Amino acid sequence: MSIRKSIFVVDDDSSMREGMKRLLSKHGFNAILFESGAELLSYADFGAAFCIVLDIDLKGESGIALRRYLADNGCVLPVIYITGNDSEANRAAAIGSGCIAYLIKPFTASSLIEPIQKVSAAA
Template sequence: MEWRNVVGDKADGNAMADVTPIVYVVDDDVSVREALEALICEAGWQACVFATAREFLSYPQSSAPSCLVLDVSLPDLNGLDLQQQLAIDRCELPIIFITGYGDVPMTVRAMKAGAIEFLTKPFGDEVLLNTIRNAIQRSSVALSHVAELQVLRERHGSLSTREREVMALVVTGLMNKQVGGELGISEITVKAHRGRAMRKMGARSLADLVNIAAKLGISSHN
């Protein structure tokens, strides 16, 4: 497998603190790989280049903000098929397609599947660099959302069964008395469970708790 990982200074302030973004490149043309590697490293990002989709898939995933610059025509798994596979287990990875030729159906398929850009060779360096910056920003935001959701899930997991039940009913808009009627407990007990749930979830208000529940996909049936 051919890959090179070159660390440079952070390309911009959008990157996560102390983490250099990674730009993956998958292209079977060695001259293109080398040119893109040099361009990416000069911009201050890390570059990981691969000749085939299989090589890329076998490479360990990183938690750093990242994007994939992907050629459509590859010797094993083509770029569009790789995109489809990544949509299952790496949906947060932004994809920038590059190709020596392209047609409307191909472009439409790639964009509908979530690609952020479809560039036809030759393209200017700044066009690609600006697209990469946008992709890394998207990746950084997505990773922040994933981290936030993980924290919320852990907090929700710390709730007792009754606290979860009370929270699920409260966020639907029911009053404490109504929640008590649903669960067969007193209003005072509901208030106690509700207060503990809010503290554990880090909610400062009912509105906060409702927003948290929405992020977790919680309903009265959870």
């Protein structure tokens, strides 16, 4: 397994995090789970990941603002946004911040795995 085979999953819903971890594991990926943006930012090894799955709404935090902060600080990992609160404003902001996919909960397994496999192949 490649050293950059990990995917960071940031979601404040523990059942979503665990479900994505099981799904990703089934497809050969290691998921490193984070409950909040602050937890992700305190993690030291961003080089261990090749992709971030990021919830847009994180208990008062904005996943989109977190993505922009990461990019402004040199972390340009591809991002897949997930949200249970789809809107034109969220979609436009997500696309504007740079993402490889925008998924609305509940989403299919293949809609998550396909963009991850594409990024993994290019990593």
